[in-house]
Amino acid sequence: MIISVASGKGGTGKTTVAVNLALSIPNVQLLDCDVEEPNAHIFIKPSIKNRMPVFILVPEVDKTRCNFCGKCKEVCAYNAIAVLKKDVLVFKELCHGCGACAYLCPEGAIKEVNKEIGFVEIGEKDNLQFAHGKLKIGEAMSPPLIKAVKQYMNPTRTVIVDIPPGTSCPVIEAIKRSDYCVLVTEPTPFGLYDLILAIEVIRKLKIPFGVVINRADLGNRKTEDYCHKENIPILMKIPFKKEIAKAYSRGEIIIETLPEYKKSFQQLFSKIGT
Amino acid sequence: MKQIVVISGKGGTGKTVITGAFAALAKNKVMADCDVDAADLHLLLKPKIKERNIFKSGVTAVIDKSKCTECGKCIKICRFNAINKDFVVDPISCEGCVFCSFVCPAEAIKMEKNVSGEWFISDTRFGPMVHAKLGIAEENSGKLVSLVRQKAKEIAEKRKCDWVIIDGAPGIGCPVIASLTGIDCALVITEPTLSGLHDADRVIGVARHFGILVKLVINKYDLNIDITKKIENYCRDNDIQVLGKVIFDKSIVKAMVEGKTIIEYRDGKAKEEIAAIWDRLQEIKEKR
Numbered sequence: 001m002i003i004s005v006a007s008g009k010g011g012t013g014k015t016t017v018a019v020n021l022a023l024s025i026p027n028v029q030l031l032d033c034d035v036e037e038p039n040a041h042i043f044i045k046p047s048i049k050n051r052m053p054v055f056i057l058v059p060e061v062d063k064t065r066c067n068f069c070g071k072c073k074e075v076c077a078y079n080a081i082a083v084l085k086k087d088v089l090v091f092k093e094l095c096h097g098c099g100a101c102a103y104l105c106p107e108g109a110i111k112e113v114n115k116e117i118g119f120v121e122i123g124e125k126d127n128l129q130f131a132h133g134k135l136k137i138g139e140a141m142s143p144p145l146i147k148a149v150k151q152y153m154n155p156t157r158t159v160i161v162d163i164p165p166g167t168s169c170p171v172i173e174a175i176k177r178s179d180y181c182v183l184v185t186e187p188t189p190f191g192l193y194d195l196i197l198a199i200e201v202i203r204k205l206k207i208p209f210g211v212v213i214n215r216a217d218l219g220n221r222k223t224e225d226y227c228h229k230e231n232i233p234i235l236m237k238i239p240f241k242k243e244i245a246k247a248y249s250r251g252e253i254i255i256e257t258l259p260e261y262k263k264s265f266q267q268l269f270s271k272i273g274t
Numbered sequence: 275m276k277q278i279v280v281i282s283g284k285g286g287t288g289k290t291v292i293t294g295a296f297a298a299l300a301k302n303k304v305m306a307d308c309d310v311d312a313a314d315l316h317l318l319l320k321p322k323i324k325e326r327n328i329f330k331s332g333v334t335a336v337i338d339k340s341k342c343t344e345c346g347k348c349i350k351i352c353r354f355n356a357i358n359k360d361f362v363v364d365p366i367s368c369e370g371c372v373f374c375s376f377v378c379p380a381e382a383i384k385m386e387k388n389v390s391g392e393w394f395i396s397d398t399r400f401g402p403m404v405h406a407k408l409g410i411a412e413e414n415s416g417k418l419v420s421l422v423r424q425k426a427k428e429i430a431e432k433r434k435c436d437w438v439i440i441d442g443a444p445g446i447g448c449p450v451i452a453s454l455t456g457i458d459c460a461l462v463i464t465e466p467t468l469s470g471l472h473d474a475d476r477v478i479g480v481a482r483h484f485g486i487l488v489k490l491v492i493n494k495y496d497l498n499i500d501i502t503k504k505i506e507n508y509c510r511d512n513d514i515q516v517l518g519k520v521i522f523d524k525s526i527v528k529a530m531v532e533g534k535t536i537i538e539y540r541d542g543k544a545k546e547e548i549a550a551i552w553d554r555l556q557e558i559k560e561k562r
Contacts, residue, residue, distance in 0.1 A: 007285075009314070010282075010284065010285005010286045011284060011285040011287060015469070036445035036446045036476075037283050037444070037469075037472075037473040037476060039284070039469040039472065042468045042469055075372065075376055096371060097353065098353055098371030098373050099353055100371055100372065100373035103373070103377070104376055104377075135447065137476060137479040137480050140416065140447055141448060164445060165444050165445070166311040166312050166445070167311045167408065167411065168411070168412060168415045168449075169412075169413045169415075170445075170447065171311075172411050188527055188530055189533065190290065190530060193314060193317055194312040194314065197311075197312055197410065201410050201411050204411050205411075218524065219527055219530075219531060220531050242497075245497050246497065248469075249466055249467035249470075249501055250467075250498065251467075251469070
């Protein structure tokens with residue numbers, strides 16, 4: 001079973017829920033797909049076994065064969081190639097690696113070369129399998145790296161996927177093909193507004209979902225009212241506690257600081273199962 | 275005119291609360307919300323929309339079944355696995371690269387323009403605001419960010435404003451990069467958690483990669499004084515000015531619930547600290 005943990009708004013407690021859930025149930029693999037700002041490793045502290053660089057293909061023009069016809073520029077949907085009278089410029093950061101230019105060049109002057117966009121690390125902590133990706137600083141495109149992390153998915157385990165915040169392409173790439181999505185929110189106007197956006201995404205992807213309300217006593221009742229009205233299950237409520245905030249700040253997990261929460265996360269898991 | 279963007283790396287550190295406070299504090303400015311996929315600033319500033327525009331960006335492949343010979347060429351060349359074995363394009367996976375339409379021997383694939391969102395020019399009680407809403411599960415958030423920024427800048431120039439104040443997105447990817455180009459100062463809001471520091475370090479790396487001046491604010495600093503010190507040391511070692519620290523104050527949430535900025539809501543430490551940060555930030559105006 002693949003369970004993704006998402007939120008819309010950042011900082012609501014996705015990683016907290018993903019990590020504590022992963023450590024409360026047996027036979028889990030945790031994938032941190034927030035490759036722009038991965039944080040799960042801060043809490044899990046896994047021993048990393050392997051680091052694999054991830055590449056996308058970008059064009060390289062052989063100027064001795066190029067006749068500057070401009071075909072590559074014409075077919076590039078991302079304005080990543082400019083053709084001058086006696087030169088061709090490739091803007092690698094705009095390239096999506098579709099391969100059209102290389103395939104369609106009439107002179108065969110373009111070959112594709114690897115450009116590193118980040119890396120995937122795999123490791124483990126006790127019986128928990130772990131993988132995450134880290135986008136290279138200055139790289140704009142995270143979806144290919146998210147895809148690379150998901151290639152290490154172990155289908156024999158319960159897979160928990162930590163999703164980046166937002167509603168656009170990285171979120172979709174990370175959440176795709178999940179069996180269930182846990183949406184973590186906080187009961188504030190910002191939290192509710194972004195929760196509703198996240199729900200639109202999940203509905204579009206046709207994935208069953210439920211909500212966890214974090215810092216449940218800071219804010220107002222509107223988030224709960226909304227969930228009741230929409231018939232959305234509230235899977236768990238986590239109160240605001242300075243002990244939890246402090247433990248989080250030090251990179252500690254709730255179920256170690258407050259062991260009674262282990263049961264709550266197990267209950268969360270059993271609610272997902274039904 | 276100076277352009278400031280408020281970013282954080284990690285989400286939920288208080289970008290929008292602080293940007294909203296700046297809206298109440300700054301005179302003669304244009305506000306812009308560049309967190310286009312989960313925009314929240316409008317919940318504090320309650321803009322009245324004056325101008326509503328469709329954002330069209332990118333294309334999606336559509337296969338005309340009556341022309342398609344099912345030769346399979348398009349499936350073979352598509353690197354985004356967007357075409358299934360029944361020759362139907364999944365619009366979510368399609369990146370709009372147009373490759374398939376070039377190789378299709380039957381000319382059965384045409385590209386349709388995407389409506390990817392909307393952008394708005396509005397009035398608020400603190401002056402003009404440019405904001406946007408990216409369509410659900412849409413791409414090209416970077417382009418929409420650039421568009422919002424360009425419009426905000428145009429308004430600021432026309433009205434001879436002193437500031438464009440931009441609420442940025444979390445992360446370090448394409449919308450963040452688009453919000454950084456040509457900026458006078460990136461204000462990084464972080465919190466005293468190991469994740470906050472880890473993520474601030476990465477987004478500072480991105481800002482510096484593009485040669486942008488970086489300043490930092492530690493929000494909720496009293497939640498962990500040790501890590502606050504660690505962040506201050508980090509800033510000293512990396513030559514980053516800490517513009518201020520803001521105390522954890524539940525009235526920030528209460529203000530948000532009432533749709534107000536903390537500046538309007540009530541006097542207190544958090545308000546004073548944010549006002550002092552704005553004062554210090556204005557020093558960049560004198561610098562050339």
